[in-house]
Structure formats: C-alpha cells, structure tokens
Amino acid sequence: MARAPRRLLHGIGLLAVFLFAVFPFYWMVSSSFKTQTQILASPPIWLFHPTLGNYAQVFSDHKVTRAVISSLIVAVCSTGISVLLAAPAAYALARYEFRGKSDLWFWFISNRFISPIVLALPVYIIARNLHILDTHLVLILIYITFILPIVVWIATDYFRSIPKELEEAARLEGASQFDIFWRIYVPLGVPGLAVSAIFGFIFSWNELLYALVLTRRDVQTAPVVATSFMSGYEIPWGKIMATGTVIVLPVTIFALLVSRHMVRGLTMGATK
Amino acid sequence: MSYLRLQGVEKRFGSVEVIKGVDIEADKGEFVVFVGPSGCGKSTLLRMVAGLEEVSAGDIFIDGVNVTDLEPAKRKVSMVFQSYALFPHMSVRDNIAFGLKMSKTPKPEIERHVAEAARILQMEELLHRRPRELSGGQRQRVAIGRAIVRHPKLFLFDEPLSNLDAELRAQMRTEIARLHSTLGVTMVYVTHDQVEAMTLANRIVVLRAGRVEQIGTPQQLYDQPANTFVAGFIGSPKMNFLTVKAARADAASLTLSHPSFPAPVRTPNRGAAAGELLLGLRPEQLHFEDGPCRIALKTDLCENLGGATLIYGQTANGETLTLQTPGRRLLKNGDAFSAGFDPAGAYLFAPDGRAL
Numbered sequence: 001m002a003r004a005p006r007r008l009l010h011g012i013g014l015l016a017v018f019l020f021a022v023f024p025f026y027w028m029v030s031s032s033f034k035t036q037t038q039i040l041a042s043p044p045i046w047l048f049h050p051t052l053g054n055y056a057q058v059f060s061d062h063k064v065t066r067a068v069i070s071s072l073i074v075a076v077c078s079t080g081i082s083v084l085l086a087a088p089a090a091y092a093l094a095r096y097e098f099r100g101k102s103d104l105w106f107w108f109i110s111n112r113f114i115s116p117i118v119l120a121l122p123v124y125i126i127a128r129n130l131h132i133l134d135t136h137l138v139l140i141l142i143y144i145t146f147i148l149p150i151v152v153w154i155a156t157d158y159f160r161s162i163p164k165e166l167e168e169a170a171r172l173e174g175a176s177q178f179d180i181f182w183r184i185y186v187p188l189g190v191p192g193l194a195v196s197a198i199f200g201f202i203f204s205w206n207e208l209l210y211a212l213v214l215t216r217r218d219v220q221t222a223p224v225v226a227t228s229f230m231s232g233y234e235i236p237w238g239k240i241m242a243t244g245t246v247i248v249l250p251v252t253i254f255a256l257l258v259s260r261h262m263v264r265g266l267t268m269g270a271t272k
Numbered sequence: 273m274s275y276l277r278l279q280g281v282e283k284r285f286g287s288v289e290v291i292k293g294v295d296i297e298a299d300k301g302e303f304v305v306f307v308g309p310s311g312c313g314k315s316t317l318l319r320m321v322a323g324l325e326e327v328s329a330g331d332i333f334i335d336g337v338n339v340t341d342l343e344p345a346k347r348k349v350s351m352v353f354q355s356y357a358l359f360p361h362m363s364v365r366d367n368i369a370f371g372l373k374m375s376k377t378p379k380p381e382i383e384r385h386v387a388e389a390a391r392i393l394q395m396e397e398l399l400h401r402r403p404r405e406l407s408g409g410q411r412q413r414v415a416i417g418r419a420i421v422r423h424p425k426l427f428l429f430d431e432p433l434s435n436l437d438a439e440l441r442a443q444m445r446t447e448i449a450r451l452h453s454t455l456g457v458t459m460v461y462v463t464h465d466q467v468e469a470m471t472l473a474n475r476i477v478v479l480r481a482g483r484v485e486q487i488g489t490p491q492q493l494y495d496q497p498a499n500t501f502v503a504g505f506i507g508s509p510k511m512n513f514l515t516v517k518a519a520r521a522d523a524a525s526l527t528l529s530h531p532s533f534p535a536p537v538r539t540p541n542r543g544a545a546a547g548e549l550l551l552g553l554r555p556e557q558l559h560f561e562d563g564p565c566r567i568a569l570k571t572d573l574c575e576n577l578g579g580a581t582l583i584y585g586q587t588a589n590g591e592t593l594t595l596q597t598p599g600r601r602l603l604k605n606g607d608a609f610s611a612g613f614d615p616a617g618a619y620l621f622a623p624d625g626r627a628l
Contacts (some may be wrong), residue, residue: 090621165357168324173371174417187361 011163022144025248032241039237054242064243067225073248074221078143079200081264082151083193085144090155090189091181095167105156116146120213126212134216142210147200151193158192159185198258205251222247273331275300275425275458276321279332283316283482289436290316293330295354298460298475300335301453306462307469307505309478314431314462319480321460322351335425343375350419351428356411358403364414365399371422387412389417392454409440409605416448420455429461433468444470466506476491478502500625503552509582511619512593514551514567517546528615531588532568539615542628552619555582555596562611569593571607576600585611 031039033050058064071080093105094099123142124133132138162185170180186193208223214226226243274297283291285413290313298304306314319325319499321332323344331340339347350371358367370381390396393413402412412432429448433441449472450461463469470474470490478485478493478501486498490506497503503511516528516537524577526544527536528551556565560583569585571591581601595611603609620628 120396153296163355163357165353165355166359168322168344169351169353169357169418170359170370170374171324172322172344172349174374175370176374179374184359 008218009163026243028248030243031237032245034238035190036236036238039241053104053248054201054238057239058242058246063220063225063228064222064246067222068246070136070219071221071223074219075156075201076141076202077136078140078147078195078204081140082144082147082200083197084197086148086151087186087189087193088181090152090159091185093152093156094159094162098143108152111145111149116209120209123210124213133214134218136219138214139204139211139219139221142198142214143204143207146207147203150199151196154196154199155189157190157209158189198255202251202255274298274480275302275335276304276460277331277333278317278321279331279333281317281320281332282328283313283320283325284328290482291320291328294479294482294484296477296484298458300458301450301456302459302474303459303472304475304477305469305473306460306477306479307464307466308485309505310464311481312466312479313482314479317462318351318428318430318462321426321566322349323347324493329338330339341543343422347426348422348424349426349428350422351417351430352412352419352426355402355506356415356435358411358414358418360403362402363399364395364401364403364406364417367403367414368417368421370418375422386586389421390422392451393417403577406610409444412436412444412449416451425458427457427459429459430570433463434465442467450471454558456469466508470506471477478505478508496627497552497601497619498627500550500552500627501623503619507554509555509594509596512553512555512591513621514553514587514591514593515589516551517547519546519550530567534566534568536611537615539618539620544620544622544628548623550621550623550625552615553593555594556596557613558593558597559613560595560597560601560613561610563611563614565615566612567593568608568610569595569602571609572606573605574601574603583609585609 032054034045035050035051035053038045038048093101125136127133127138132141164190166184167180170184175183206223208227209220211221211224212227215221220228222243226240226247229240229243275504276296276298276325278296281291282289294317296304306317308314316325319366320327321334323339323342323384325338331338333339334347334349342382355562359370360608362370365386368386369382377385386399387396390399393416395410395413395417398406398410398414400404406414415432430538433444436444442588445468448459448461461468461472473490475487475510476493477487477492480501486493486502488496493502495504497506497511500513504513513528520541521527521538524548525538526541527538528549529536530551539540547578567587569587572584572586574584575582578600579598581599582594583597583601583603585595587593593611622628
C-alpha cells in the first residue's frame with residue numbers, strides 16, 4: 001500500500017526536474033513564434049497566434065546562415081582533429097607503462113580545472129600577436145584544447161576495457177604496434193570514440209565565451225550572432241529566440257538519436 | 273639436440289621471483305604438459321616461451337634458435353588463450369586469416385590455408401559468423417584454427433579447456449589429442465588438471481612454486497614420483513600418506529610399524545635410515561579386507577560411484593586414508609574394517625618428501 005504514494009512522489013519529483021530543464025527551451029521556442037509586444041507582455045500570454053516573421057527575418061539575414069556554416073566548420077574540424085590526436089594517446093595511456101604516465105594522465109584533465117574566462121585575456125593577446133584573430137583556425141585550436149582531454153579520458157577508459165589477450169594474440173600473429181592499434185583498438189573502440197566525439201561536437205557548437213572574445217566579423221559562430229542582435233537601444237527578442245532555436249535544433253535532434261550511446265559511454269567501466 | 277629447450281630460465285616481477293631456474297627439454301612432435309597448482313608459474317613459463325613475458329635470466333631455444341630476445345611474432349609460435357582471445361569484430365574467416373594477412377601472404381594462399389584449417393576442425397559452415405554467434409566449443413575450435421593456419425613451429429595452449437563444461441571439456445580433450453597426432457607438431461600445454469595432463473601428454477612437467485618438481489612420461493610420474501608432492505598431485509583420488517616408524521630388519525630390508533598395523537610390515541630397504549618415514553599408498557592399491565599386509569581403519573565416509581566405492585577411513589593416529597574398491601559397499605560411519613596392501617608396490621618417502 002505504501003507503493004502508490006511513493007510512486008506519486010517520484011512522479012512529482014520527475015515532473016519538477018522535467019519542467020526545470022525544459023521550461024527555458026519552451027520559453028525560447030514559444031517566444032520565437034511571438035511578436036515583440038507579445039513577448040514583452042506582462043502577465044505572459046500563453047495562447048497566441050504563432051507568427052513566422054522572426055524566422056523570415058533570421059533566414060533573410062545572411063549573418064545567421066554564415067554563422068551556422070562557420071560553427072559547422074569549427075565544430076567538425078576541432079572534433080575531428082581531437083579524435084585523430086586523442087585515439088593514439090588514449091591507446092598509449094591505456095596499454096603502456098612509461099615514466100610520468102599518471103602525471104600526464106592527470107595533466108590532461110587538470111587543464112579543465114581552470115575557469116575558461118581566466119585564460120581569455122592571455123589567449124586573446126597570443127592570438128592577436130600571431131595575427132589569427134577572427135579566423136576559423138584560432139577557434140579550432142582553442143576548442144581542441146578543450147575537447148582533446150575529454151576524448152583522451154573517455155577513449156582511455158574504453159580502451160582499457162578491451163581484453164589484453166586480444167593484443168597479445170595479435171602480437172603473436174605478427175601484428176605491428178600500428179596494426180594492433182588500427183585493426184583491434186580502433187574498430188573495437190568505435191563506441192567510445194563516437195561518444196567522445198559527440199561531446200566534443202556539442203561543446204564547440206555551444207561555446208560562446210571564446211567565440212565572442214576571439215572573433216569580430218568574418219567568422220562569428222552561431223551563438224555569437226544570436227547575441228549580436230542586442231544593440232544598445234533595442235533587444236529583438238523574437239529574432240534572438242528564433243536564431244537560438246535554429247542553433248539548438250540540430251544538436252538536440254542529434255543528441256536524442258544518440259542518447260542511448262552517450263549514457264553507455266559515460267558509465268563505461270562503471271560495471272563489468 | 274632437443275627441439276624446445278629452456279635453460280636456467282628465471283622470472284622476477286620486481287623483487288618477487290616467480291620462476292626459479294627452470295630447465296626443460298622437449299623433442300620435436302612431443303606433447304608437453306606443464307601442470308601444477310595455481311600460482312606455480314606454469315602460465316608465466318608458457319608466456320615466456322611465447323615471448324609475452326620477458327625472461328629475467330636464462331635462455332629459451334626453439335628448433336636450435338635462441339629466441340630469448342626475439343619478438344613473439346618472430347618465434348613462429350601460436351598460442352591458444354584461456355579466454356580464446358578471438359577478435360570480436362571479425363568473422364571466423366578473418367580471425368583465422370589474421371596472422372596470414374599480417375605476414376602479407378597472397379590472397380589465394382590465405383584462402384587455401386583457411387579452407388584447410390576449417391576442414392580439419394570441421395567448421396566450414398561457420399566461417400562467415402562472428403565469435404559472439406558461436407558456442408564455447410566452437411570458439412575454442414576457431415582459436416585452434418587461428419593457431420594451426422600459420423603452421424607454427426610450436427603450439428602453446430594456456431588452460432584452453434577450463435572455460436568449458438565437463439562434457440565439452442572431455443570432447444575437446446580428445447579432439448586436441450587427435451589434432452596432435454594428425455599434425456604431428458610440438459605442443460606445450462598448461463593445465464592445473466592432472467587428468468588432462470595424464471591423458472594428453474607424452475611428457476609432463478610438474479611445477480611447484482616456480483620450480484620443476486619432476487619431468488617424465490605420465491606413467492613414470494605415476495610409477496616413480498620423485499617426491500610426495502608429485503605423488504600427491506598425479507593420480508586421482510590422491511595418494512595416501514602414513515607416517516611410519518622404520519627399523520632395519522637386516523641388510524636388505526626394513527620393518528615398518530604404525531599403531532594401525534596389526535603386525536610390522538617388511539619391505540625391501542631402498543637406502544633409508546631407520547627412523548620416521550612416509551609410506552605412500554594409492555587408493556587403488558588398497559584392498560578392502562584383502563591383501564598380505566593390513567591396516568585397521570574406522571569408517572569416516574562412504575561414497576558410492578555406481579561401479580566403485582570410495583571409502584574414507586581413519587587410522588589410530590587420525591590420518592585419513594582413501595580406498596577405492598570395485599562394486600558397492602555399504603559401511604556405516606564408525607564401522608571398523610581393514611585395508612590390505614602389497615608392500616612390494618608401496619611407495620616410501622624420506623621425512624623431507626624425497627622418494628626412496
């Protein structure tokens with residue numbers, strides 16, 4: 001008999017978390033279909049005739065399409081390069097003993113201890129001295145420093161779960177170091193590498209701070225463009241919200257499709 | 273010159289010495305079994321032959337070549353792992369062909385070798401499957417297929433049957449024996465199961481704590497164990513040991529006495545001093561209420577095996593003896609009976625365990 005109330009409480013709790021997580025998205029998406037006056041109305045208007053005017057404005061603005069393309073270039077390149085660099089590193093960390101291994105291992109993750117804003121100014125100055133401000137390159141390089149540790153960590157964990165006998169069997173069969181990595185670890189590590197690539201992609205797609213600091217006009221990424229509509233005199237909420245929706249939609253769909261794998265990737269090594 | 277030779281081989285992990293100077297020789301075409309309790313170093317020794325573990329001291333020769341510092345692949349050995357170690361993302365065909373591909377064998381030749389291995393192991397219809405779609409016995413066969421396809425100089429087996437159930441284990445055991453006689457290759461096989469060792473081996477190496485206790489044919493180990501460890505390890509059920517008092521009867525014989533012996537037992541003296549000795553008697557050498565010499569026993573337990581009965585009896589000193597007798601015997605716990613034996617077939621050991 002105590003079951004029913006407990007399940008009720010459980011349901012209420014879930015609902016609360018759900019609302020907390022989803023409401024901002026609801027607000028963004030619904031606002032993107034409202035006019036400026038409807039958005040600013042107080043109390044809020046819950047029922048309204050949706051308008052596509054904001055989207056018409058967004059898609060006629062070349063800034064937005066260009067920004068989405070920029071975002072794609074930066075996200076794909078930084079993720080791709082990170083995976084290419086991290087996979088061999090993860091293999092080495094998972095299977096070899098060498099001096100300073102645990103320090104190196106820790107160093108990878110300790111990079112993430114520093115709040116990004118602390119480094120924003122030095123990074124800006126370095127980029128300016130190298131004359132790479134406002135280029136895809138600078139964002140790709142910076143994002144790699146963020147994504148690489150994630151990929152190394154997840155992939156190392158995954159590679160460790162691959163039985164060592166497989167490597168020994170391959171060695172006895174005459175496989176070279178590279179063969180073992182390429183024919184055994186990479187194909188068997190695909191789930192782990194894919195999960196870390198997805199995290200990396202979402203990270204660089206969403207990143208705002210460095211994109212804001214390091215770009216001007218030519219290579220603004222999508223989140224930067226969304227905020228750039230705020231001028232001193234007017235905040236066009238409808239357009240900002242429509243842009244936000246356009247940015248978030250592809251990643252959301254993508255994440256829903258692969259969520260099963262992502263959970264598996266994150267709990268990897270937790271159970272055996 | 274022997275085909276496989278281990279010479280003063282040692283292995284240390286840090287300060288821990290796991291292999292303490294091992295010398296083993298095997299001829300071409302022999303089936304050598306390393307047997308011993310877990311932790312005796314038998315798997316480590318095999319992995320050293322394979323090249324998966326470095327040798328701390330000593331040398332290993334295969335077919336006259338010193339392979340001690342050679343890469344595993346250059347030693348021309350194949351190994352079947354306890355876990356089979358099949359590549360899960362490859363088909364059976366690709367698993368078997370992996371080594372040939374690595375050595376850049378031409379495609380038609382690979383096809384031919386794979387087909388031949390599949391025929392020998394009767395798994396032609398499994399070639400397109402993935403390892404996870406196979407039963408334990410089939411996986412085992414693929415692992416063996418991967419080993420034979422490269423025509424190695426030496427086959428290494430690391431407890432290959434321990435993951436199988438009893439019935440399949442017996443079946444695979446005979447298959448491995450058949451394979452050995454068909455291929456006529458040299459095999460080194462590691463197991464902790466003395467039945468596997470006895471049935472498969474031409475030559476058994478008994479290991480304990482990183483040392484060789486005895487090397488010999490199964491029959492030699494059974495008939496002339498070098499010490500109490502080998503005597504207790506080879507044969508099932510285990511050999512019984514009784515602590516007896518020995519006195520010189522004359523120049524050529526001893527008399528043994530024990531509180532449970534109704535009369536002292538006379539045996540030929542094989543170089544023992546008078547004093548305490550260990551008398552070894554296999555369960556199949558003890559006869560229920562029959563035999564020239566007797567031991568008085570009290571029943572502890574009776575196990576009926578259908579065709580035979582195992583009787584566990586206690587001596588006056590509290591030692592437990594196992595006796596295997598044909599047919600069915602019903603003894604109640606505490607029942608007194610006598611076990612008879614022929615002293616000519618009994619084993620004698622010095623107090624330090626050495627056989628006399």
